[in-house]
Amino acid sequence: MNHPTKPDVRPANPHFSSGPCSKHPGWNLENLNSAFLGRSHRATDGKARLKLAIDKTQALLGLPAGYVCGIMPGSDTGAFEAAMWNLLGPRGVDVLAWESFGSVWVGDAIKQLRIENVRGFEADYGSLPDLSRVDFSRDVVFTANGTAAGVKVPDYDWIPNDREGLTLLDATSAVFAQPIDWAKVDCLTFSWQKVMGGEAAHGMLILSPRAIERLETYRPPWPLPKLFRLTKGGKLIAEIFTGETINTPSMLALEDYLDALSWAEAIGGLPALHARADANAKMLNDWVDRTAWIDNLAVDRATRSNTGVCLKIVDPDVVGLNADAQAAFAKSIVAMLDKEGVAKDIGSYRDAPAGLRIWCGSTIETSDVEALLPWLDWAFAEAKSALAKAA
Template sequence: MSTFSANKPARAPERPWFSSGPTSKRPGWSVSALTGAPVGRSNRSKVTVARLNQAIDLTRSILQIPADYHVLVMPASDTGAFEAAMWNLLGERKAQLLAFESFGQLWADDAVNHLKLDCEVLSAPYGQLPDLSQIDPQADLVFPWNGTTSGVCVPNSDFLDGHRGLVLCDATSAAFCMELPWQKLDVVTFSFQKALGGEAGFGVLVLSPKAIDRLNTWDSGRPIPKVLRLKAKGPNNTQIADMKIIGGDAINTYSFLVIEDYLDALRWASLEGGLEGLINRCNRNFNTLREWVEATPWIDFVAEVEDQRSTTSLCLKFVDPAVQAQPAEVQAKLAAKIGSLLEIEGVAFDVTGYRAAPPGLRIWCGCTVDADDIDSLLPWLEWAYAEALAALEVA
């Protein structure tokens, strides 16, 4: 077993926020960023509609979303946006769902147990991807681009070449941090509070012309709650795409404090060089942590294949043989103790792994985090690991 000095490191991260959601605010953020919010105004007033349209336009510009794709804001975060897509679009043909972490499994459970679709779930344990060669190009495909809870990411978009069915992509921990192949994706969702550290409660739903065509030409007949409904009454009592909602009209009332916070993050992203600048920030953070992981014998990535490792949500597992020999509940206590020690010292918040993942750590390395803070965190991880081992008497 590795041994470390019990001395606390001298330098602490200036910004100790490494949660995987909601993530760290942009550097320099303060509540004064919200002072321009049009609070107390109707969500249909000119000023509030203009704010929302500005957020949608900036989102489109930074993410380089094609002009013929529709961008709209949905209630209930990424979950609400993705559920709306599933409930409105799926069922015309067979669906396949990739489940290699918690949220992919959630969409699979919804498809099987609630929507009761003709579907196939392609599963893989934490740390691995399903066999992408098993994807049927004729089926509708549902998958997360990046596994926030597993740290596993699809390595490229080659598996989508020639896909004929709709492609629904949960990109909540990939958008603004990774390039997305828009022309191969028909539905993309993400949330304000992920990559850009915005406040919670709303999600973004991006629909391709192919997705709009599905809305206009096929109806499941299933009842859909209003907050998820993307269709409206058309000619001869048909159901077609609700272009008021898809055009940006509110399904329900927005918080314009949240919209203002998102606008602030988008303006910062533009100043950082847009998508290219944000990706470069992520890569610097990832490489700083990667080099430490590769040099540290007691820790390793949950993601087993190098080119499938997330650059945002870095999930780590204990590989010290003495720790691995312990029951899972002891390893979970070790991770919790490390997290508690770091929080008490005020040097890192919310860095324990997801509850369903292998016991370990999860450190957000997205674009709002600074590489210097990752670098400052690393000696604290070693200190906390040694302290936790001693406290739990793991030998």
């Protein structure tokens, strides 16, 4: 490859972080002027704003009748651990993981909850575990889109409708960007800071009628912190799912999430959100396909994420380096593009193989991904020159 000249067009927005993710186009602090601040979130108007976020989420996602949605403390982790702590225990559990977040849920089931009958199915970065080995007479826990690996489940066809166990999905980097087959989902969580580019603070917890039934018929043997308590006297605390949060939420973060939801509605709702993420990922993957030095970390194309796209450097001179030198090479590209104001936060996740991770979720403009591409080639060529000089 000839050394490309330094491009002169920069992405208008260099924010390609995988979380907190870029704000939506047109975002402005002034959009948050109607935030309900300095007042009790339990006041009628405060509760109404919280309920509005729930109602808009339900409508945008098209949740089936009987599914409930609540705002939880502690972002996605808070919502997902609350689900695990409340729902798991009465039957065996299969936990699937293919990157660091999924591995945390494996650790939670085995080491924290110490559920006796747990099977962990873990795959290396880039691959999925063998989904055909999952036993749906058990409860099943998985990450819909592994943000640190850029690998998603290809579809939900491997989950039977008539399963006995429950499915618990951490969908924080999938929801709003990838189709969710709700018939296959009993519990799903996500945070405001991901696909919608909201402020980090709260998690959303969605429960199916079967999950609610589990909550109302089963009492876990371990203690439940107040922040996780979803039932009282054996009944679902229905108010949590109408805006009466367990503890005090950030009304400013709430307003920001409402603003993101309004943006999503204005651009055409869920189909538009999906289409934007798909177009961004296609722009990036088409470049990957025609570029020799880089490849997608996801081995199977059907599992390539359209949000956090993870890339590995496959140039033979780089692959021939030891692991530390490979990581340093990737980091030098990341640092160059950061310094140039072209791309912020595109290093791979700290536990993932060295490489790049470029967020392509719905709040990103395809024109910005397009503008980034020649910069990636330029930075790679610069890093190669430095490598040759050092040799």
